[in-house]
Amino acid sequence: MGSLLAADRKPIQRENILQLLYNQDTAFLESDYEMLYMQIRGRIKHRSLIVLYTNFESLSGLNRQLNYLRSIAKHHLLMVVFFENTELHALSHLDAKNVDEVYIKTIAEKFEFEKRLIVKELKKHGILSILTPPEKLTINAVNKYLELKARQAI
Helix, strand or coil, rough: CCCCCCCCCCCHHHHHHHHHHHCCCCCCCCCCCCHHHHHHHHHCCCCCEEEEEECCCCHHHHHHHHHHHHHHHHHHHEEEEECCCHHHHHHHCCCCCCHHHHHHHHHHHHHHHHHHHHCCCCCCCCCEEEEEEEEHHHHHHHHHHHHHCCCCCC
């Protein structure tokens, strides 16, 4: 299990969240969503907003974990935050000048399309999601939070 930060109303909480995220390391292993589900069920007793920062590169990767995400979403308001690949985005908007560039552009567009399919699949199961470029993470996450507050979802 990585880090867990308890909810807090202190003004410094945003800084605590950013610091915690900044200090995360990865072992480049596949995430254990079953263990995540068990930890959440064991530690968080009240309905809460769970913000899960992860990255699904394919629909099949999401489908392997979807049952655990759905189980979390039954008890909590789950918001999955994952990232657009800005390099792929740039490649998909290239003006292709030769056959190789056409292939590269087509593959980049396919991966971008699959990310949008992941968002639709999560929504279909009642799971909120944010697909964002890394540089817009803070503003998009805050905007989604404000949207949830306005809808009185939290």
